[in-house]
Each structure stands twice: as C-alpha cells, then as structure tokens.
Amino acid sequence: MxxxxxxxxxxxxxxxxxxxxxxxxxxxxxxxxxxxxxxxxxxxxxxxxxxxxxxxxxxxxxxxxxxxxxxxxxxxxxxxxxxxxxxxxxxxxxxxxxxxxxxxxxxxxxxxxxxxAIDGHLPGHPWTPAEVEAAHEACLRFAEAGTPAPATLDVGTMAEDLDDPRIHTTARALAEGTFAPPDGIPGWLLQRGPELAAVSRSASSLTGQSLVHGDLRPDNLLVDRHGSAWIVDWNWVVTGPAWLDLTGLLPLMAWQGLDVDALMARSPLFTGADPEEVDAFLAVIAVYMLSSLDAPPPPGCTAALRQHQHLMARAFLAMLGRRRGWA
The missing domain is CATH 3.30.200.20 (Phosphorylase Kinase; domain 1)
Known part of the structure; x- marks a missing residue:
C-alpha cells in the first residue's frame, strides 16, 4: 500500500x-x-x-x-x-x-x-512579493561578493556534486521506461521520461566561477525585521553558475502561483544564461528528488525529509514541464 x-x-x-x-x-x-x-x-x-x-x-x-x-x-x-x-x-x-x-x-x-543570532522568519508560507525581493537581493549580493570564488576556499564543483549514482540510476530507469512514478507525480512523466533523462544529463557540463550555496531552500533563508534575507546552513558550498541558487528557489515560488518568468527576465543573474543549462539544472534536481522516495530517511533525519523531497520533485517537474512544453 x-x-x-x-x-x-x-x-x-x-x-x-x-x-x-x-x-x-x-x-x-x-x-x-x-x-x-x-x-x-x-x-x-x-x-x-x-x-x-x-x-x-x-x-x-x-x-x-x-x-x-x-x-x-x-x-x-x-x-x-x-x-x-x-x-x-x-x-x-x-x-x-x-x-x-x-x-x-x-x-x-x-x-x-x-x-x-539572526532575528528573522522563514519566507515562503506563502511567498510574498517582499520575500521574493529579499531572496533575490540576497542572491545578488552573494553572486557579487562570491565571484570569482576565492582561491582560499577549497570546494568542489556543482557538476561533481551532481555526478551521483542515485541520479544516474533514476535517469537510466526514466530513459528505459522502467521508472514507476509515485502517487502525485504528473502523468506526463511516463511519456517524457527519456527526454527528462536526456536533459538532466546535460547538467554534467554545468560550470561557473561563482560560489554557490548548493542547497538554498526556504528553510535556509531568514528574513530579518528590516526585510533583508540572510542565507544559512553553509555545508554544501561549491562553484557553479551565479544563477543557480536563485533557480533552486523558483519552482516553489511558481508552485504557489508567482510569476517567476518575470523575475528571471529582469534579474541580472540570468543575463547571458543559457536556457538549456537552466533546464538541465531543473531536470537533474527533479531526477535527484525522484530518487529513493520510498527509502527510510537517513539516520538522524525526520520523515519530513521525504515529504520535502516529494514536494520538490513535483515543483521542479511542473516548472520544467511548462518551460519545455511537456505539460
């Protein structure tokens, strides 16, 4: 059951x-x-x-x-x-x-x-225009200060992080038509699985000279009393494109009905960004979130981790499906 x-x-x-x-x-x-x-x-x-x-x-x-x-x-x-x-x-x-x-x-x-200590609240319950602007400004400040990445901070690359056996296994199942989508995952995934797998594989070539947080979620942001956003939980930092962190927030914003296309169109972070690379990142995160959905949480983690994973899979697929005309 x-x-x-x-x-x-x-x-x-x-x-x-x-x-x-x-x-x-x-x-x-x-x-x-x-x-x-x-x-x-x-x-x-x-x-x-x-x-x-x-x-x-x-x-x-x-x-x-x-x-x-x-x-x-x-x-x-x-x-x-x-x-x-x-x-x-x-x-x-x-x-x-x-x-x-x-x-x-x-x-x-x-x-x-x-x-x-930062006296602030988590954004996104639901996302408000002011919280979106605060998150965007924080990502802009991060990109400005973190580009190029300092040589003194020895970190890996986003492409290396995405070279994950779990992602490869799920992508292979999608390509072969053997992946069984859990309840709530859009039905078009069965038909578009090979295309999703192909787009996700392009993420292996994602490069960039910026520091990126690598795990920017609503609960890794705090909006203080002055309306400024602070980024917390810095244990997944890598180098990659400057647009990557904000892109990771967009699917949940879009899930709540916000116009993320307008934000992307006016944001300096996406100036010169290749739409295919953006889609590759959305695709590979969707594939990652589809992986191990039925497995018990890792030791010391709560069941909410899998609930988060399920929501992220749906939100990333929804945004990617709309961008590529799959849904």
Missing part, C-alpha cells in the same frame, strides 16, 4: 530536536567556553530542518545572544556537516549575507558550532 501524497511542506515544523536542558553538561560547558561567557538562558529549540540534532538560540551571561548547533554521533550527517560549515563560514568573502561565525569545536563525541 502506497503512502498518501504529502501536502505542501510547512518548513517551520519539520524537525524533532532535543531541548537545551537535555544536552550533556559537557556540551553546555563547551558552548560557554567557545562563546567566552556561560549560557544564562536558552530558548526553545527551533523546529526547522530535517534532523534530530540540537539547534537553538541562547542568551549568554554577558548579554549577547548566539545561535548554537550541536550534534552527537546519533546524527552523523549533521556531525560532519558542522565542521564543513565552520570551515566555509570562516573563509566566505566579506559582503555575503551569512551569519557570523562565533566559534566551533568538539566536546567529547559532540561537535558544536556557534553563530551570530
């Missing part, structure tokens, strides 16, 4: 995190040591993201507020990601709208990351 098709994902309610009080005492001590002041009070853990690792804001005895991420071995994905995020944040060029790196380190088998 197939699982029911998930509704749109509320990215504000996707994690299952421990509270500050339940963390080991040595983690509490490590946060105070790294911050330079003991923790006086902790807010409730955030409910965004897809893991069971700790993430939340704390107030220090000296009056400052910091955002704490902490992961033990029960959330192995996050444990490794925190070290990568610290490395990236320490090397990002000035001017990129990213949180301040306050400190990071290990405490026994836990990894701890301290960031400057």
């Amino acid at each position: 197939q699982a029911p098709v998930p509704e749109d994902v509320d990215y504000r309610l996707t994690s299952a995190r421990p509270q500050w009080e339940s963390l080991p005492a040595h983690v509490h001590e490590a946060v105070g040591r790294l911050a330079g002041s003991p923790v006086q009070q902790a807010s409730a853990a955030v409910t965004t993201g897809f893991t069971g690792a700790y993430a939340g804001r704390v107030r220090l005895r000296d009056g400052r507020e910091v955002f704490v991420k902490a992961a033990g071995r029960t959330t192995p994905h996050v444990h490794g990601a925190l070290e990568q995020e610290a490395r990236v944040l320490a090397a990002l060029p000035h001017g990129i709208p990213a949180p301040e790196l306050v400190g990071h380190g290990d405490s026994e088998d836990w990894r701890v990351l301290l960031l400057g």
Whole structure:
C-alpha cells in the first residue's frame, strides 16, 4: 500500500530536536567556553530542518545572544556537516549575507558550532512579493561578493556534486521506461521520461566561477525585521553558475502561483544564461528528488525529509514541464 501524497511542506515544523536542558553538561560547558561567557538562558529549540540534532538560540551571561548547533554521533550527517560549515563560514568573502561565525569545536563525541543570532522568519508560507525581493537581493549580493570564488576556499564543483549514482540510476530507469512514478507525480512523466533523462544529463557540463550555496531552500533563508534575507546552513558550498541558487528557489515560488518568468527576465543573474543549462539544472534536481522516495530517511533525519523531497520533485517537474512544453 502506497503512502498518501504529502501536502505542501510547512518548513517551520519539520524537525524533532532535543531541548537545551537535555544536552550533556559537557556540551553546555563547551558552548560557554567557545562563546567566552556561560549560557544564562536558552530558548526553545527551533523546529526547522530535517534532523534530530540540537539547534537553538541562547542568551549568554554577558548579554549577547548566539545561535548554537550541536550534534552527537546519533546524527552523523549533521556531525560532519558542522565542521564543513565552520570551515566555509570562516573563509566566505566579506559582503555575503551569512551569519557570523562565533566559534566551533568538539566536546567529547559532540561537535558544536556557534553563530551570530539572526532575528528573522522563514519566507515562503506563502511567498510574498517582499520575500521574493529579499531572496533575490540576497542572491545578488552573494553572486557579487562570491565571484570569482576565492582561491582560499577549497570546494568542489556543482557538476561533481551532481555526478551521483542515485541520479544516474533514476535517469537510466526514466530513459528505459522502467521508472514507476509515485502517487502525485504528473502523468506526463511516463511519456517524457527519456527526454527528462536526456536533459538532466546535460547538467554534467554545468560550470561557473561563482560560489554557490548548493542547497538554498526556504528553510535556509531568514528574513530579518528590516526585510533583508540572510542565507544559512553553509555545508554544501561549491562553484557553479551565479544563477543557480536563485533557480533552486523558483519552482516553489511558481508552485504557489508567482510569476517567476518575470523575475528571471529582469534579474541580472540570468543575463547571458543559457536556457538549456537552466533546464538541465531543473531536470537533474527533479531526477535527484525522484530518487529513493520510498527509502527510510537517513539516520538522524525526520520523515519530513521525504515529504520535502516529494514536494520538490513535483515543483521542479511542473516548472520544467511548462518551460519545455511537456505539460
């Protein structure tokens, strides 16, 4: 019996995190040591993201507020990601709208990351014109400051990241007509599967000299009280085309009825961009999202990860199908 098709994902309610009080005492001590002041009070853990690792804001005895991420071995994905995020944040060029790196380190088998606290909300519930403009401006600032990518930040390329066995397996099944679409996936996929697979393969040639976030979703953005957007969760950074991050946000905007064609037409990020390359990126992400939809979430991740994956598959397919006349 197939699982029911998930509704749109509320990215504000996707994690299952421990509270500050339940963390080991040595983690509490490590946060105070790294911050330079003991923790006086902790807010409730955030409910965004897809893991069971700790993430939340704390107030220090000296009056400052910091955002704490902490992961033990029960959330192995996050444990490794925190070290990568610290490395990236320490090397990002000035001017990129990213949180301040306050400190990071290990405490026994836990990894701890301290960031400057950002007082903001997640966009996209639903997307408003002001939130779209804020996200667009953040992507423009990122592209300006991150092009060319600094030589001091050793990261891979988007093309390398997309050379993924899961993507290849799903693309092959689509090309051969053996892929079984789950409930809720558009029916035209059965007829257009070979074309989708072919377009997705073109993503192997995606190149660019810009830093790209690589995982820009609504829950990796915060819009502050002044209306500016900040990009968070920096553990998938690679080099690629400057238009790539904004393109990753467009399908969900279009899913909610926004005119993303008008945004693309006026955005400097798409000046000179090859529409076929944009379609190749949309296609390969759609194929990636179609992969392993029925598999259990990775260790330490919540079931909402697969719900997100299902929604992203539908949204990317819808935008790509419209652009190519498939739907």
